[in-house]
Amino acid sequence: MPAKKPQSRRRGARKARVGGREGGRELITSHEVAALAGVSRSAVSRTFTPDASVSDETRQKVMRAAAQLGYQPNVIARSLITRRSRLIGLIMGEWENPFYTAMLRQFSEKLQARDYRVMLLAGNSEKDVDDSVRMLRQYQVDGIVLVSTTPSEELAAECARAGVRLVLLNRDRQGLPATSVVLDNAAIGRDVASLLLQAGYRQFVTVRGRTHLRAGVERQEGFRDAIRASGLAEILGDGTDLVGYAAGREFICNFINSGKRPDAVVCSSDLTAIGVLDGLRIDLGVNVPADIAVVGFGDIPAASWAANELTTVALPLDGMIDAALDDMFADDGVERPRRIVLPGRIIARATTRRISPAGKMARG
Amino acid sequence: MPAKKPQSRRRGARKARVGGREGGRELITSHEVAALAGVSRSAVSRTFTPDASVSDETRQKVMRAAAQLGYQPNVIARSLITRRSRLIGLIMGEWENPFYTAMLRQFSEKLQARDYRVMLLAGNSEKDVDDSVRMLRQYQVDGIVLVSTTPSEELAAECARAGVRLVLLNRDRQGLPATSVVLDNAAIGRDVASLLLQAGYRQFVTVRGRTHLRAGVERQEGFRDAIRASGLAEILGDGTDLVGYAAGREFICNFINSGKRPDAVVCSSDLTAIGVLDGLRIDLGVNVPADIAVVGFGDIPAASWAANELTTVALPLDGMIDAALDDMFADDGVERPRRIVLPGRIIARATTRRISPAGKMARG
DNA sequence: AACCAAGTTGCACACGTTTGCAACGCGTGG
């Protein structure tokens, strides 16, 4: 028989591998499976493709051969040709706050459930984030989720051009071609104000994280507006750029020691709120909530611990992530700068006085 | 000019894409860059390969063209041919415990620093883990890190055969062809016992998480042995399968209410320890550390909060991760079932009495 | 001028998969 079939895909006749250490990395390909099953590579491929045209008989043969060889389709090769990696990039900006790690977990689980994989990157500064986005694009991710960070405008535009969707969590920036999932921060600010006013508190301090964040600003404005509208209370101070337990604790000690006399502290995260709480109770001997109230944000697990029983606002974690993913995978034609806003919910615990059963106070 | 060059790689004459929504996903390839720069595709490739043979002149031309087009090499295609994805799979078994999320963060940062990417999967049960491992192998990961879980033996063997290294964190199992990074648990158990004995505590309870875990067992045995050797103290009870704050709090309340009178509680995690602490102080009105001591494990941020000031054992997080990664990327010929054991360190805070300055008590 | 070494470049094959297209087998209705 003359050498008729070119049979180009010879294996094994390769040069020694380059990488130095090589534990006999013998890859089993659809070719081997096809040979063993006595069919073509196409048949193997079709067997592993959900609704392709294969007879039950060949499917059986292929499955048997695949099982025997321990064959796993090479997703890398597949995605090279389908131009779809089923990979979603996830860039984490905030790690300290337990709320975001809970988010991370949910994301990875929910993406897994949708048969997507997550590629995780840590990025703090905007430069980091841009590098991360570039990296992810090199890996041909199908979409990118940014929790608590934003990329530069040009890079976002580039992603949009390439058809890679961006979803921002808890961040948004004017005109960025991305979907952002945010809270109705102004409403939350008003609700907190209303709760505190009804409980009889009048002298407020606010404690915020990164100053430039729109979420914090909006919340504070909602809060301020409600206070102002009531005509009953005033705001004594505003601590900014305070993140984490220690920052909250130190701030409140300095604040009180400098002679100010607030009767309620509103914080932008549970961590700082717990710091404030400990500062008040332990360092300063203040009675919370009788003398001073503390309100947090996020409802992390520690907020409900017996030692804290922190009044705080719960975020709709599940809803946020579902919204983010639904939008990411939707094939509706909604144009992209898109904003999904979800409500928060106040959890009144023991760091604020209970509201008198008489009901709402009269305004003004 | 007759059609001489086959010019097979025509682009653009493709059928409409399949995926439904397609935001004009126009991929820029080395081909385009080569054309613009007036060189061959090889030249482009070599420009982006660290020490390949390219003249400065062509490199310049290529770089310029690449920048102009916004070209990013396609890592997927690259790893198809290099058979190296620079992707490390990371399977998280424990999410509740902040210690592990801190670990996750470090991993992603340190892998990024080594120019590797991490693919994150959440796996709880062993079946989940096996599925995850299979998934990761489909994505051709170069290695897999398992934090706080183990795969089945056959799958681990398959990975070993394929040259995919496995590293287990805080877990190990006899004969699994993987590296495991663990603590010297027996020593930690002895150290805790010694601390408590010197501080004068005599009636102990231990509180553990998942019963079957070797780490917990070893720690407890080290502890027990030291107690027994001293001849001074006794162990009143052993709570098992208790994980998290609520479990610890509930357990200790029931235990004390059933009439037992321990004077020290040793926990297998900070979270349960804080639960125990709150149960004792808040629910039962016990004075810690005067009447009862509490010891945790892990030194999570909340352990150092003013309200807790928990005595605990700190884990060498950095050391563990460096060891894990060094081993993963080492090309020494060390044979694989390998065990790296690192020391823990007791952080004595305010939930145990200070040891009297007189120094060590006489043993026995 | 001839020669050689060193450096650079392009060709073409390979990586493992999907998929359009054409060919095939087969049963059925005319």
Add this chain to the structure above:
DNA sequence: CCACGCGTTGCAAACGTGTGCAACTTGGTT
């Protein structure tokens, strides 16, 4: 007996890259 349609199957061309090999250029030495 042919035509037709339908369900399966294999061929071969992609996907975007790395890289051995041979060809070419260049510059220096004999």
